[in-house]
Amino acid sequence: MNAYQPRTDDMQFLLSRVLNAPAQLQALPAFAEVDAELMQQVLGEAGKFVGDVIAPLNRDGDEVGAQWKDGVVTMPPGFKDAYQSFWQSGWPALAASAEDGGQGLPSVLEAMLYEMLSAANHGWTMAPGLLHGAYECIKHHGSDELKAQYLEKVATGEWLATMCLTEPHAGSDLGLARTKAVPMPDGRYAVSGTKIFISGGEHDLSDNIVHLVLARLPDAPPGPKGLSLFLVPKFYPDGSRSRVHCDRIEEKMGLHGSPTCVMRFDEAVSSIVGEPGKGLNAMFVMMNAARLHVALQGIGLLDAAWQKADAYAQERRQMRAPGKGKSAGEADLIAEHPAMRRILDTQRAWVDAGRVLAYRTALELDQIKHSPNADTQAAAQRWCALVTPVMKSVFTHQAFHGGSDCLQVLGGHGYVREWGIEQIVRDARVAMIYEGTNEIQAIDLLVRKVLADGGAGMNALLDTLTADLPQAAKASKAHTPAQARIQTLRAVTQQIVQAAPKDAALAYRVADDYLRAVALVLMDWAWLRIQAGVDADTPNAQARWLAPAKALRSWVLPEFQMRSFIIVQQCMAAA
Numbered sequence: 411m412n413a414y415q416p417r418t419d420d421m422q423f424l425l426s427r428v429l430n431a432p433a434q435l436q437a438l439p440a441f442a443e444v445d446a447e448l449m450q451q452v453l454g455e456a457g458k459f460v461g462d463v464i465a466p467l468n469r470d471g472d473e474v475g476a477q478w479k480d481g482v483v484t485m486p487p488g489f490k491d492a493y494q495s496f497w498q499s500g501w502p503a504l505a506a507s508a509e510d511g512g513q514g515l516p517s518v519l520e521a522m523l524y525e526m527l528s529a530a531n532h533g534w535t536m537a538p539g540l541l542h543g544a545y546e547c548i549k550h551h552g553s554d555e556l557k558a559q560y561l562e563k564v565a566t567g568e569w570l571a572t573m574c575l576t577e578p579h580a581g582s583d584l585g586l587a588r589t590k591a592v593p594m595p596d597g598r599y600a601v602s603g604t605k606i607f608i609s610g611g612e613h614d615l616s617d618n619i620v621h622l623v624l625a626r627l628p629d630a631p632p633g634p635k636g637l638s639l640f641l642v643p644k645f646y647p648d649g650s651r652s653r654v655h656c657d658r659i660e661e662k663m664g665l666h667g668s669p670t671c672v673m674r675f676d677e678a679v680s681s682i683v684g685e686p687g688k689g690l691n692a693m694f695v696m697m698n699a700a701r702l703h704v705a706l707q708g709i710g711l712l713d714a715a716w717q718k719a720d721a722y723a724q725e726r727r728q729m730r731a732p733g734k735g736k737s738a739g740e741a742d743l744i745a746e747h748p749a750m751r752r753i754l755d756t757q758r759a760w761v762d763a764g765r766v767l768a769y770r771t772a773l774e775l776d777q778i779k780h781s782p783n784a785d786t787q788a789a790a791q792r793w794c795a796l797v798t799p800v801m802k803s804v805f806t807h808q809a810f811h812g813g814s815d816c817l818q819v820l821g822g823h824g825y826v827r828e829w830g831i832e833q834i835v836r837d838a839r840v841a842m843i844y845e846g847t848n849e850i851q852a853i854d855l856l857v858r859k860v861l862a863d864g865g866a867g868m869n870a871l872l873d874t875l876t877a878d879l880p881q882a883a884k885a886s887k888a889h890t891p892a893q894a895r896i897q898t899l900r901a902v903t904q905q906i907v908q909a910a911p912k913d914a915a916l917a918y919r920v921a922d923d924y925l926r927a928v929a930l931v932l933m934d935w936a937w938l939r940i941q942a943g944v945d946a947d948t949p950n951a952q953a954r955w956l957a958p959a960k961a962l963r964s965w966v967l968p969e970f971q972m973r974s975f976i977i978v979q980q981c982m983a984a985a
């Protein structure tokens with residue numbers, strides 16, 4: 411079995427040539443020193459660490475898994491040492507501010523690190539995956555006292571963090587959460603209740619675990635507005651143990667290296683984070699960061715599956731490929747059979763489009779944080795708000811379905827454990843569910859964001875994409891297919907805006923079709939940018955990028971017509 415190997419040259423090409431990231435970042439005073447060379451160095455080191463230390467632990471993570479005994483969770487072999495070396499080398503602190511103990515580097519480098527980590531070992535990566543969101547949450551909403559006690563430990567990753575939202579009866583609808591927080595005379599709160607499915611709720615990777623918990627004050631109104639956010643550590647700063655217990659870990663389809671915990675809070679003494687009743691607001695900082703990370707999990711896992719399928723298809727021979735003659739006893743590579751070539755090139759098209767979109771989103775996050783220009787910040791906010799749910803949904807969907815297609819390339823050898831691709835498919839499935847299911851992402855996009863402003867934000871995003879199309883795509887004939895698709899999406903958006911008031915369920919029925927249509931427009935844009943970057947490059951590079959570009963146009967983008975057709979039919983039926 412070959413372990414995943416980060417291919418940082420491809421990633422670097424997308425970052426520098428396609429997205430022109432170094433120049434953009436250097437224009438921000440915070441990153442004046444961050445040039446292409448520094449970024450390449452960081453990526454190279456990250457790739458080495460991921461390939462040498464994290465990837466080799468993936469199989470044991472799956473086969474041994476996290477183990478629970480009497481409330482104590484032991485992580486799979488090698489996980490703890492790898493985590494200690496990870497945080498001590500400064501990787502979790504990459505994008506945290508220098509004043510909090512971080513390295514102050516751009517978010518995009520952190521995004522690329524997490525893509526590689528997820529590809530190498532999804533289970534292990536779940537543990538640090540929530541750190542940056544927790545750091546931002548405490549930084550922006552915590553009191554000075556909380557910051558003094560926890561911010562640096564979380565920024566550096568010395569202490570790991572969890573996000574405790576889900577309860578047995580409250581999943582997508584967090585407004586149903588019942589965990590209680592009762593004020594104590596000293597200004598703190600006693601939190602009681604049960605949270606389920608808590609990733610990394612208990613483990614032996616770090617000396618302490620910082621739980622961020624949604625709970626309800628006694629006089630709080632029902633629903634989401636009654637939720638406040640609380641911080642409960644496993645150990646308080648004086649070393650005493652809190653009344654937080656891990657009652658069980660779940661048996662799961664995959665992701666065995668990540669303990670999914672049932673956590674009991676038994677009058678656990680906690681501090682409030684932010685204002686009473688504003689818990690979801692505070693938590694959204696964390697959830698948005700986590701959604702981008704989950705999209706990156708999808709992209710990374712699909713790349714890992716693709717690497718295995720490609721390696722196998724370059725070795726295995728079966729039957730003659732069309733046009734290769736008919737000599738008895740000879741057989742061609744699996745990679746030469748058109749049906750398999752189609753799978754391989756198509757999945758590569760998804761991976762690279764995903765990278766361009768995810769890296770661009772991370773660059774926009776840097777603009778939000780550091781740009782001195784209000785218009786730039788507003789455009790960046792819009793990009794992140796609209797593109798993040800799209801990426802979370804489509805790239806996690808593709809990791810599972812496209813990963814399964816990659817498994818198909820190995821035939822029966824993919825279904826058995828030897829090549830490790832069946833683990834990727836099992837592990838990937840959950841990403842379509844957590845961090846807001848993919849159905850919830852679609853509703854977030856269409857109902858909460860697009861319909862909420864009558865389509866204005868989406869039209870502005872489409873203006874940005876149009877302005878950002880490479881010259882070659884803009885200059886040709888009356889309409890390039892990309893421009894035509896953008897026009898269709900504008901028209902479809904308008905139709906839903908007009909039809910939605912006539913049928914309360916319409917937007918909810920077509921939300922997924924709409925999200926997919928937006929995703930396809932974004933992917934088209936991403937690949938036009940890639941091709942523009944390749945045009946000026948070497949002939950070898952053209953061979954690397956041309957086949958997925960063709961696959962995108964042949965096998966992926968036609969879905970846009972189908973999705974628009976479905977939406978238009980539904981809008982007409984509502985009229």
Ligand SMILES: Cc1cc2nc3c(=O)[nH]c(=O)nc-3n(C[C@H](O)[C@H](O)[C@H](O)COP(=O)(O)OP(=O)(O)OC[C@H]3O[C@@H](n4cnc5c(N)ncnc54)[C@H](O)[C@@H]3O)c2cc1C
Pocket residue numbers: 573574575576580581582583606607608609610662665670840843844845846847848849850853
């Ligand atoms: C391995 C794993 C790790 C997790 N880690 C964490 C964690 O660290 N912290 C945490 O708090 N939670 C965590 N979760 C929980 C996860 O976020 C929830 O499972 C998820 O939000 C969905 O909730 P649910 O499972 O209760 O499904 P439900 O909300 O009951 O939904 C069931 C189905 O109905 C659909 N549905 C629900 N409402 C709607 C609607 N309005 N419109 C359309 N469809 C709808 C859903 O999309 C889903 O398909 C984890 C879950 C798993 C499996």
